[in-house]
Amino acid sequence: MKVAAVLIAALWSSQAIACAPAANALKLTSEGEVALDAYLTLDDLPLSEPFDMGLLLCGDTVQIERVDVAAIMPAHQHGMNYEPVVKAVGNGAFEVSGMVFHMPGVWQVQVSIYGEQEPAFFNLEVEAR
């Protein structure tokens, strides 16, 4: 089941973002043609404990009104039991807190971006152990 998640708030506008993903940032896969790149920074994946992630969006000018983050276990057909909180911190960067992977295995992080343009969707598979 696809899990909805959280959200953000503030209208965030990015004009000619100077994007500098961290060295350990992981690039997400976009669904279709998208004028953005998305990167996740994961320092740790503690099993069954809350953890934070960094999300960085890079790309052309875009009006983003809302960013949702969710995660599912494709093999198990379920998502997380908690709604993560997404907070814009400027320059295309977001802090995602309250993620909990409550089972070991492959999780697919899903990022949905909504604004004036067509919604953009990204995902990334990571393994919790």
Next chain:
Amino acid sequence: MIKPLSALRALLLCLASVTAAQAEVLLSEEEIAQTLAHGPWPPAFEPDASNRVSGDADAIAFGQVLFFDPILSRNGDMSCASCHDPEHGFAESRPRAVGQVLLDRNTLSLMNLSAHRWFGWAGDTDSIWAQSITPLLNPDEMGHDAGSLKTALMQSDQAQEYSDIFGPISEQDSEEVLVNTSKALAAYQETLVTGQTSFDLFRDALEQGDLERAALYPEGAQRGLQTFIGRGNCAFCHSGPSFSNGEFHDVGVPYFVTETRVDQGRFGGMQALKASPYNLAGRYSDDPDKRGAWAVENVRMSHGDFGIFRVPSLRGTAHTAPYMHDGSLPDLRAVVQHYNEIDLERLHADGEAILMPLGLTEGEIGDLIQFLNSLSDD
């Protein structure tokens, strides 16, 4: 894999796999890595920030006295220990608990409570002290209200001890007395921790690369462990040092209490949690940072929560039969048999997709039980 192994651990794992055969350690390198995730044990004590008397010696002693004192029931006929029997792993042998009436669920063990985020079969509460309030106020269990509890304490031998720890009882409102009493009970329950088992000795020996010592762990238990972390899929939910992910799952155990009444499980538990004045987002938490409030505020409610129950820890489990939320399985063999022949028709249509009949042989069942027993031989 995001979480890298340390160089030292990787070296030890390498050494282990190279010499496993001669040392009679049956596990592969990957299985050893999975095994290490189930420890170390026991964990270091960390005071509960929401309970200002957590770890306090006087409160622990007072909580222990209260735990065995029937003044905590309104009619004076039962104490906490009436159901949470120390001789039965702080659980009891009846399938379903009996308070003032026959209750709906099996009595959960009180061992290793600090390892949990949620308490009770349905996670109605998010702290040990809040969970301790539940039976005190339930009319079907101990039947007090805050006022009657305060009166009972004031008229008992415990009044002075209470006042020494929490201040003059006569000057406190009854709600404060209720919460303080539960916090003393929690301080005691936090001390109920299982010790090192033969599994832990095995696990620690593997971590230290001491295969000779690891090989002392019986091969049957090792094979059972391989099933547990392998095709049994047990470790998906029974994960980590406490052998529980602390969350809630549908495992095909019926949730009809009678033909006409259902146990709502986590669905009802979440409603109770969010409505409770005693949750960690509330004013009774002593933690100025309100750690834990995030879980109350951000836990997801969904229709799939209906009739699902918390994954119990497996530490000490051999002492706490019968099993499952309704106590319907009399022993560990019955539990293994339940998963061996699980009825997929009973599972939620959108529930956990990895549950399926295991098809274990009698020998494999015996090995798995031997492994489970090795979590209780401290």
